[in-house]
Amino acid sequence: MNTSETRKFVDEVRGLEKNWMLDLGHPLLNRVADSFVKAAGIGAIQAVTRDSYFMAVEGESGVTGSVSDATGTRKRTFPDLKVDSQSVSNFFLVTAKGGSNNSKSAEAMVKGVSKESFQWGLAAGMHSGLTYGLTEVRGTHDWKNSAVAGAVTGAALALTSDNASHEQVVQCAITGAALSAAANVLSDIL
Numbered sequence: 001m002n003t004s005e006t007r008k009f010v011d012e013v014r015g016l017e018k019n020w021m022l023d024l025g026h027p028l029l030n031r032v033a034d035s036f037v038k039a040a041g042i043g044a045i046q047a048v049t050r051d052s053y054f055m056a057v058e059g060e061s062g063v064t065g066s067v068s069d070a071t072g073t074r075k076r077t078f079p080d081l082k083v084d085s086q087s088v089s090n091f092f093l094v095t096a097k098g099g100s101n102n103s104k105s106a107e108a109m110v111k112g113v114s115k116e117s118f119q120w121g122l123a124a125g126m127h128s129g130l131t132y133g134l135t136e137v138r139g140t141h142d143w144k145n146s147a148v149a150g151a152v153t154g155a156a157l158a159l160t161s162d163n164a165s166h167e168q169v170v171q172c173a174i175t176g177a178a179l180s181a182a183a184n185v186l187s188d189i190l
Contacts (some may be wrong), residue, residue, distance in 0.1 A: 031132050036125035043120025047113040055109065119160050127153040127180065143181045150180025 024030050130149035135141040154176020158169040 028129055028132055028136075032125040032129040035128035036121040039124030040117045040121030044113050044117040046120075047116040048109070051109040051112060115160075119157060122160065123153050123157050126156055143184045146184035147177040147181040150176035150178070152176075153180075 022030075022033065024033055127149050130152055131141070131145055134145035134148060138145065151173040154172035154174070155169050157176070158164050158172035161168065
């Protein structure tokens with residue numbers, strides 16, 4: 001991609017902010033709602049894809065994965081992972097099959113997808129709203145706004161987990177602040 005194509009792509013993405021399908025009456029509300037909807041959709045797609053894969057693998061092998069308490073995601077090792085035409089066709093057959101185990105897994109998947117979608121939307125909406133609000137209050141958009149928004153968003157996201165501890169909230173706040181500030185600095189450089 002050359003520079004003009006990159007600029008054109010960036011301009012198209014920025015133009016999406018102006019074409020919001022619903023006007024809530026204030027730029028802050030529009031920005032939060034837009035970020036929430038977009039990120040929640042991405043989170044749902046990611047969660048459905050991951051859970052469908054694990055449902056298919058469990059159906060094929062009969063082995064369930066252990067679920068991490070901290071993140072709620074499955075941890076797996078793949079010592080004998082083989083990809084051939086038979087395993088690919090089994091994946092699609094298991095995914096398409098009905099049955100009591102699959103309906104229970106599908107119900108659990110829907111609950112998990114809903115929660116994860118909400119978490120993604122919460123993180124994006126909160127971060128976007130805080131960044132916008134801090135920019136309006138301080139009159140400048142810099143890494144400090146991003147760091148504060150990242151810290152608050154990280155802490156809020158940690159509190160949505162089932163077993164949120166003080167250490168986990170602090171760790172997520174620090175991680176959120178660092179990632180957000182780094183993204184802001186790198187966006188200014190690039």
